[in-house]
Amino acid sequence: MSTQSTPLSRRRFVGAAGLVAGSMITRPLFGQNAASNKLNVALIGVWGRGLAHYDSIAEENVVALCDINEARFPEALKRFPNATTYIDWRKCLDHKGLDAVVVCTPDHTHAFIANWALKRNLHCYCEKPLAITVNEARTVRATWETKKDKLATQVGMQRHANPNFNRVRELIRDGAIGELKAAYAWGNRQIPKPGYFPEEGAPPNGFHYDLWLGPSPFHPYNPAYFSGGAGANCLSWNMFWDFGAGQIGDMGSHTMDLLWNAVDGGLPTSAEAKGDAYNSDVTPVKCESHFELPANDWRGPISVSWYQGGAMPSSPKKHIDLTQISHGAMFKGTKGFLIADFDSRLILPYGNDADMSYYKPRKKEDMLPDLGHFQKQWFDACRDPSKPTACNFGYSANMIEMMLLGLVAYRTGKKIQYDGKTGTSPDTPEANAFMKKEYRDGWNIDG
Numbered sequence: 001m002s003t004q005s006t007p008l009s010r011r012r013f014v015g016a017a018g019l020v021a022g023s024m025i026t027r028p029l030f031g032q033n034a035a036s037n038k039l040n041v042a043l044i045g046v047w048g049r050g051l052a053h054y055d056s057i058a059e060e061n062v063v064a065l066c067d068i069n070e071a072r073f074p075e076a077l078k079r080f081p082n083a084t085t086y087i088d089w090r091k092c093l094d095h096k097g098l099d100a101v102v103v104c105t106p107d108h109t110h111a112f113i114a115n116w117a118l119k120r121n122l123h124c125y126c127e128k129p130l131a132i133t134v135n136e137a138r139t140v141r142a143t144w145e146t147k148k149d150k151l152a153t154q155v156g157m158q159r160h161a162n163p164n165f166n167r168v169r170e171l172i173r174d175g176a177i178g179e180l181k182a183a184y185a186w187g188n189r190q191i192p193k194p195g196y197f198p199e200e201g202a203p204p205n206g207f208h209y210d211l212w213l214g215p216s217p218f219h220p221y222n223p224a225y226f227s228g229g230a231g232a233n234c235l236s237w238n239m240f241w242d243f244g245a246g247q248i249g250d251m252g253s254h255t256m257d258l259l260w261n262a263v264d265g266g267l268p269t270s271a272e273a274k275g276d277a278y279n280s281d282v283t284p285v286k287c288e289s290h291f292e293l294p295a296n297d298w299r300g301p302i303s304v305s306w307y308q309g310g311a312m313p314s315s316p317k318k319h320i321d322l323t324q325i326s327h328g329a330m331f332k333g334t335k336g337f338l339i340a341d342f343d344s345r346l347i348l349p350y351g352n353d354a355d356m357s358y359y360k361p362r363k364k365e366d367m368l369p370d371l372g373h374f375q376k377q378w379f380d381a382c383r384d385p386s387k388p389t390a391c392n393f394g395y396s397a398n399m400i401e402m403m404l405l406g407l408v409a410y411r412t413g414k415k416i417q418y419d420g421k422t423g424t425s426p427d428t429p430e431a432n433a434f435m436k437k438e439y440r441d442g443w444n445i446d447g
């Protein structure tokens with residue numbers, strides 16, 4: 001391991017190029033692969049999901065690796081031998097010359113790291129979910145609003161690059177089911193747990209449990225939080241209120257994205273939810289939440305629903321068994337239904353006048369272009385932030401804020417009105433306490 005010294009960091013290089021060109025647009029002066037065109041990248045959370053990002057970050061200068069478990073460094077350093085290692089992401093973000101950060105840590109740290117990264121003018125790719133409370137989503141979005149012209153952001157909802165996402169959107173927009181009225185998404189993953197694990201054993205040497213807890217309230221160490229395989233260990237902790245948002249943050253992020261991409265949703269005006277009996281340790285397994293979304297410039301108001309853990313929307317026809325789709329979405333229009341999983345879709349015209357004459361399919365040349373490699377889209381935008389990313393922190397914060405509001409409504413046990421401007425419920429003041437959570441002393445999301 002060593003401290004990488006960059007004689008001319010990319011940011012300074014780009015600044016010089018901008019000066020010469022008299023423009024803020026970032027343009028490489030040399031060939032696409034010139035060392036000076038590479039971004040200085042940090043990977044935070046180097047094992048598990050982090051491994052899935054090795055190949056794409058290897059195209060750049062990986063200058064920093066951060067993990068609370070020092071046992072993960074030797075393997076990571078084999079791949080990125082020039083990187084400096086950190087155990088505390090707050091120090092890692094201050095690595096000299098850093099341009100961009102990829103965040104693969106547990107959910108309860110995402111909004112913190114993302115917000116700190118933006119405030120340090122770092123491009124940020126953050127694994128899903130972007131936040132675990134309504135307030136966290138709002139905090140990150142507020143910072144992003146002030147930086148979005150300069151910084152590239154992306155939340156790790158990589159299924160978004162499936163061409164099916166575009167096809168579903170086109171069918172809805174082109175009127176294949178008439179006027180959109182309602183949309184439903186669901187996921188059937190069920191990982192019941194009774195409560196936080198009791199204290200057991202001690203963290204191994206080099207495993208910094210206090211940093212793993214980070215901003216979360218204290219819970220004693222138990223190896224069961226760390227017993228999962230690479231990329232699946234999140235299923236050992238993401239159902240606990242202090243570490244995640246259950247299936248809303250897990251498969252819910254991916255599945256609601258299929259819906260969200262097609263409806264151009266903003267923040268809801270109401271939420272209601274029901275599910276398993278409330279457990280102060282664990283988020284509900286079975287739960288459904290319903291939201292009212294205002295009209296936008298191409299459709300009227302719609303309702304949006306999320307179902308999980310065995311709760312399901314009703315099928316429009318008995319012979320269509322929605323439970324055969326483990327994670328899917330359904331759209332209801334005035335002339336029929338569209339049902340989709342991540343890579344296929346079907347249309348069900350419905351009613352005597354559902355003759356499809358209202359459907360105006362677009363020409364081949366007007367089809368939405370393929371997104372390409374999901375993470376490359378972000379790297380391209382890091383080089384030129386005027387380029388779009390599909391799941392930037394605006395789009396993704398709105399989506400997860402709505403989903404998390406469902407958990408707020410679940411905890412109040414009532415239908416609540418929501419004021420998206422203030423992030424409060426005008427008619428249910430007790431809901432406001434559930435929009436946020438307590439953090440441990442010394443941890444500040446706005447650092």
Ligand SMILES: NC(=O)c1ccc[n+]([C@@H]2O[C@H](COP(=O)([O-])OP(=O)(O)OC[C@H]3O[C@@H](n4cnc5c(N)ncnc54)[C@H](O)[C@@H]3O)[C@@H](O)[C@H]2O)c1
Pocket residue numbers: 044045046047048049050066067068069072087088089104105106107109127128129156157158211212214230231232233234235249250
């Ligand atoms: N996009 C996807 O399809 C996908 C798939 C799997 C996981 N994920 C997401 O990736 C994230 C990580 O999941 P996982 O299963 O790899 O979890 P994990 O528990 O295996 O943790 C990943 C790595 O992060 C390290 N880590 C933990 N806390 C840290 C901290 N504060 N600072 C630095 N490093 C820390 C761990 O030691 C580990 O090496 C989760 O948020 C999960 O939702 C996304």
